[in-house]
Amino acid sequence: MIEAKGLTKQYGDFTAVDGIDFAIEPGEAFGFLGPNGAGKSTTMRMIAATSTRTSGELRVLGFDPESHGPEIRAQLGIVPQADQLDEELRVIDNLIVYGRYFGLPLPYVKRRAEELLEFAQLTEKRKARVDGLSGGMKRRLTIARGLINSPKAMLLDEPTTGLDPQARHVLWDRLFRLKEEGTTLVLTTHYMDEAEQLCDRLVVVDKGTIVAEGSPAALIRQYSTREVLEVRFGSSRNAEAATVIEGIGSRIEVLPDRVLVYDDDGEAAMSAVHERGLQPITSLVRRSSLEDVFLRLTGRSLIE
Amino acid sequence: MSGTVQRRGLVDVGGVDHAAVARSSRSWGWWFVAEHRIRSMRSYVASWVAIGVGSPFLFLLGLGVGLGLLVDANQGAAGVDGVPYLTFLAPALAMATVMQTASQENTYGVFGGFKWFPMFFAMNGTPIGPAHIVIGFQVSVLVRVLLPLVAFVLVMVLFGIGSAAGAILLVPIGLLLGAAVGFAVMSWVATQTEDRGQLSFIERFVVVPLTLFSGTYFPLETLPWFLHWIGWISPLWHAAELGRAALYGAALAPGMALVHVGYLVLLAAATCLLSIRTFRRRLDR
Numbered sequence: 001m002i003e004a005k006g007l008t009k010q011y012g013d014f015t016a017v018d019g020i021d022f023a024i025e026p027g028e029a030f031g032f033l034g035p036n037g038a039g040k041s042t043t044m045r046m047i048a049a050t051s052t053r054t055s056g057e058l059r060v061l062g063f064d065p066e067s068h069g070p071e072i073r074a075q076l077g078i079v080p081q082a083d084q085l086d087e088e089l090r091v092i093d094n095l096i097v098y099g100r101y102f103g104l105p106l107p108y109v110k111r112r113a114e115e116l117l118e119f120a121q122l123t124e125k126r127k128a129r130v131d132g133l134s135g136g137m138k139r140r141l142t143i144a145r146g147l148i149n150s151p152k153a154m155l156l157d158e159p160t161t162g163l164d165p166q167a168r169h170v171l172w173d174r175l176f177r178l179k180e181e182g183t184t185l186v187l188t189t190h191y192m193d194e195a196e197q198l199c200d201r202l203v204v205v206d207k208g209t210i211v212a213e214g215s216p217a218a219l220i221r222q223y224s225t226r227e228v229l230e231v232r233f234g235s236s237r238n239a240e241a242a243t244v245i246e247g248i249g250s251r252i253e254v255l256p257d258r259v260l261v262y263d264d265d266g267e268a269a270m271s272a273v274h275e276r277g278l279q280p281i282t283s284l285v286r287r288s289s290l291e292d293v294f295l296r297l298t299g300r301s302l303i304e
Numbered sequence: 305m306s307g308t309v310q311r312r313g314l315v316d317v318g319g320v321d322h323a324a325v326a327r328s329s330r331s332w333g334w335w336f337v338a339e340h341r342i343r344s345m346r347s348y349v350a351s352w353v354a355i356g357v358g359s360p361f362l363f364l365l366g367l368g369v370g371l372g373l374l375v376d377a378n379q380g381a382a383g384v385d386g387v388p389y390l391t392f393l394a395p396a397l398a399m400a401t402v403m404q405t406a407s408q409e410n411t412y413g414v415f416g417g418f419k420w421f422p423m424f425f426a427m428n429g430t431p432i433g434p435a436h437i438v439i440g441f442q443v444s445v446l447v448r449v450l451l452p453l454v455a456f457v458l459v460m461v462l463f464g465i466g467s468a469a470g471a472i473l474l475v476p477i478g479l480l481l482g483a484a485v486g487f488a489v490m491s492w493v494a495t496q497t498e499d500r501g502q503l504s505f506i507e508r509f510v511v512v513p514l515t516l517f518s519g520t521y522f523p524l525e526t527l528p529w530f531l532h533w534i535g536w537i538s539p540l541w542h543a544a545e546l547g548r549a550a551l552y553g554a555a556l557a558p559g560m561a562l563v564h565v566g567y568l569v570l571l572a573a574a575t576c577l578l579s580i581r582t583f584r585r586r587l588d589r
Binding site: 045048051069070074080082085086087089096098100101108112119152178183 | 329332333336428430432587
């Protein structure tokens with residue numbers, strides 16, 4: 001459906017996307033997981049044919065973005081990072097106006113707008129002005145807007161960044177429904193929980209390159225242990241304690257505020273730490289996450 | 305499932321012909337942009353009608369009747385350019401309003417479209433392209449300009465200023481001026497990425513001086529010869545000269561008429577192309 005080989009984007013001397021390869025299949029939810037500045041949004045814009053690639057190959061829905069932008073965007077639903085809604089218009093008019101950009105007949109667009117408002121749980125707000133909506137409502141309206149042309153794939157750039165936890169869950173729920181209906185979802189995120197919840201498959205990107213690829217579970221299996229023990233000794237003593245812990249588990253990661261001990265059996269690792277005479281201030285055993293994968297691959301956290 | 309009503313899904317499979325969407329966007333994209341902006345204008349229409357209809361009355365009657373009495377008393381039977389001052393002033397005043405409106409809409413509309421309410425980026429995410437945004441935006445500005453322009457024409461017809469047929473000709477002349485000024489302002493504003501107060505320069509250092517030195521309130525020849533060039537480069541002067549010839553048959557050689565129209569067309573076309581180039585560059589991030 002979407003295929004890239006050696007895809008590259010340079011801005012002057014700066015290489016935002018550095019020769020990446022990926023292939024997205026119809027009906028899957030595909031994610032680009034990486035920190036801010038990893039080149040995720042640039043990649044999304046290249047897929048949408050609104051940013052011209054510097055080099056490499058890219059095919060989107062059977063077309064080359066360089067020459068067939070309109071043909072590609074006709075089949076895509078785009079949810080940009082900044083909503084880019086028309087704040088002067090009412091909620092329903094935002095959908096109608098957008099639908100007209102696709103040349104869809106007004107009666108059709110009006111009917112679809114009502115249906116999509118229902119999906120976005122905004123029916124009660126249909127006559128409200130956009131500038132009065134909450135962040136989560138604006139985001140849902142932007143997703144509804146992206147659906148007006150019945151796209152073959154949705155491009156979602158950081159769909160829940162800046163939303164409170166409750167608004168995020170409402171949004172995830174809506175995206176799940178889309179996924180269930182078989183819509184291809186392509187999304188970028190720097191939230192590992194979002195990637196784990198929504199993505200069938202993802203690539204981990206850092207500094208414009210892909211550092212790993214696979215399903216969330218496979219990536220965790222491949223790059224991390226089943227469980228992680230987190231112990232805190234106070235910021236001045238973490239490094240010192242880590243030298244004593246050395247040897248427990250398969251790997252140790254020392255962060256400024258805590259020490260991570262990677263072991264398939266977190267409780268056993270905890271007992272081992274106690275046996276060596278260490279008394280952590282707090283300790284916690286949890287399952288491995290994509291955050292651990294990212295840390296392992298890049299040596300850094302996703303959110304800095 | 306039998307017995308249940310077939311309901312469209314979130315994605316209306318088969319309901320949208322994507323190939324047809326792409327085709328129509330390539331030829332009608334500009335109209336979708338204009339349509340969007342005209343729809344947004346609806347909330348302002350009431351105040352615009354008040355201003356659009358009110359200001360011609362105020363200006364024409366205030367300036368024309370008040371100042372006109374004084375000028376006509378001084379000029380005697382000759383009048384200004386062979387006609388009463390009000391008749392001389394009216395077409396130029398209508399054109400000055402067109403210039404001012406087109407300039408304002410393009411200053412804040414274009415800067416805002418990239419910056420304050422980044423609608424140009426949203427439009428660019430649909431099948432349409434930068435050229436359609438540039439042209440569609442200007443079409444909507446011309447619709448906006450039509451309001452005061454038609455109001456001026458109505459006042460002229462109502463008060464018997466010049467010939468009625470000539471007054472109606474002011475509409476196409478005004479639209480041509482609106483396009484020339486609109487694209488010119490757009491081509492510069494589109495290159496501006498930060499608002500450091502320079503946007504108001506257009507109004508203060510371009511629109512107002514051009515209004516004062518383009519033979520709006522008095523014939524260009526009245527100015528010392530070394531200031532005439534301001535009129536020659538001013539789209540307002542060219543449009544005002546055409547408007548005077550149309551309204552009361554002011555002397556205008558066919559060659560000069562061609563120069564006036566040609567200058568406005570050329571300015572519109574050149575700055576339209578420049579604007580498209582800038583939009584294309586800024587929207588390709």
